[in-house]
Amino acid sequence: MKVDKLDSKVLLKNATIVDPLKESKSKADILLVEGKIAEIGKVRDLDVITTVDCSGLILTHGFCDLHVHFRDPGNGDKETLESGSMSALAGGFTRVCTMPNTQPTVDNPESINYIIEKSKPLPIHIHPIGSVTKGQQGVELSEMGLMHQAGAVAFSDDGLPIQNGLVMRKALEYSKMFGVPIINHAEDECLRADGLMNEGKVSTRLGLVGNPSIAESIMVFRDLKLAELTGAKLHIPHVSTADSVKYINEMKNAYDKITAEVTPHHLFYNDKHLEDYNTNLKVAPPIRDSLSREALIKGIKNGTIDCIATDHAPHTEEEKNNQDPAENKTITNKNKDQNTEIAAVMKADNSSSIDPEEEKIRRKAMAMILSISKANNPLTNKQSASIFNLNEQKQKDRKKGKREMQSYNQRNDKDINVFFQRFQKRRYQSANYSGKHDDYTSYIQNFQANSSR
């Protein structure tokens, strides 16, 4: 892959420099010498070969994306580490964490090595995430220890939620030894069933099978409680529902090893945008209603949500363009693209439907992406695990926002205990969770027998 080499001296003129850590914004020039920043301020250099007019443009440091799918190894027709890197770079991302749902699954140290070695010549930093269970089957733990030694920064069965609570618990306990988080795509498969879009008014009108919010929030709740029980780190990916935000916020007040992310598409769209059967907006978890979207924005504002991550998950052009409704299960979002993330976040600023308050949130959201990458710079593999740590500033922000969230919760309050009891009851009624298991082996066997995956 070729990256154009910069001229020896480049002057970026009149840029708006945003520094989220100092929470500052200023206008200045930046002089690059041999690709490195030599001077910031009012630069006068007569030897400059290239001058770039950055008036009206924001200049800041590279972003970090905690959640991408680069499809490598195995699905090079969709994306490769090379193409994914270029895509990331074009969107201003200099670090990404790659999800392990490749062909084969990244569930062993050799695969971790493959990604690390292959990404060495690439222009961005790639931090692989290993799978929690072998082949993402949700049954046997992967070689987390060896993968961690090889450089895995977190563990996730992304795309395939860990349905079995015992497996999740054991994984959390095990991961404690390495100090890295488990990232579980939270979705109860029984409740999700064949859901194609958010369950609600729009799905009823369109006649599409709904995927209810509770399918996510019920598992978010389980995972939070299990994390607290085990003392492990938990990162909750692509939070999409108001209840999930609420549970995360409540748990964060009691337990400090929880982090959460939200995607640009969940912040930007609501299910009304699917009214024309727009299959490009078919994503997992689904785009929710406008109330959920508001809760996500609130969550960012008060620090419940720690960062924005793209869930960049490319498919081939044919798959994207294939609007065959019978096959549209394979279609995912064109907009799930790092190239457009900042555009999506920024675009809202110019949209008449977005109020000034929201604009501030979006700026803050952007700042969070920035602070995550800045806080961990320079990064070694070991340190990279701390990508998922809360930094001090965010803790403060969160405390500031706590009062606001409490009043929000009071308005939306449901008795959490009643909810949990109902959840447990339902669990035991479900065929996959037929109640008693004398020992772990029989439980696993039972789970395997009942597993529809």
Place this chain on the structure above:
Amino acid sequence: MFGHKHFLGLENFPREDIQKIIDTAFEFKEVLNRPIKKVPSLQGVTIVNLFFENSTRTRISFELAQKRLSADTVNFSASTSSLKKGESFKDTAQNIEAMKIDAVVMRHPAPGSSKHLTEFIDAKVVNAGDGTHEHPTQAILDMMSIQEKFGKIKDLNVAIIGDINHSRVARSNMYGLISMGANVTVCGPANLIPENISDLGVKVNYNIDEVIEWADAVNILRIQRERMGIGLVPSNREYRRLFGVTSERINRRKKELVIMHPGPMNRGVEIDSQVADSDQAIILDQVLNGVASRMSILYLLLGVKEENTNEG
């Protein structure tokens, strides 16, 4: 004036246009009662019936309607097509259109499929049922049958009974009946009625006896066998006991009740044989009205030449 290019669904479909379709359908029904049941309205017009899902009465009804209007028709069913060879929906549709056709009547198992079809091709599209979304021609014939019986639709109490969640017939009927000013109540197992259905402007009542007492007409949906046994409907006998339109229930009612069913019926489950065959049932009238309704829709879309047609 009929300002619609396609006929995809009754959601947000203007009341006066529904009325126009029904009025025109009555004119065609008169044609169907003549010894020679054919008019030259659509001579030279070619219509393809694209059926990706099994259908007996809807396909025959459309084909008859087309033949009565003197249109040329081609039938396509998924089981005999290149789809079996892996051709995509889009390619199939575009290939058929390349042979110069004027309209496509499509049934497809995916909700929204007829809308997608309008994005691929220029021909006019009539939705003959898109998954669990809409079946607008069925709703037109149901409303035509109601108007035939009562002389009006406005202010009548109409109940729709059965699996509301998975029913395209229910959706189109709800949109159409509400637009026409009827009062609509849906009745069926609570796990087959979406919680937010009342947002569409209908009432929900799980008590079949109350509903039968209230209604002027009931539209009884087929309870699909594939819904049994996956935690939705426990058994046929339980369904019949809780939601079946039985002769005891009908006899208990003093006034006449108009009984409708889009077919095919599960006799002894959602409807008793005595009820289905009674004088109160207009089920076979619905079938004939189906041909007239489809003639009306095809004629209004294809037979009336206009300068400006809006998408619709």
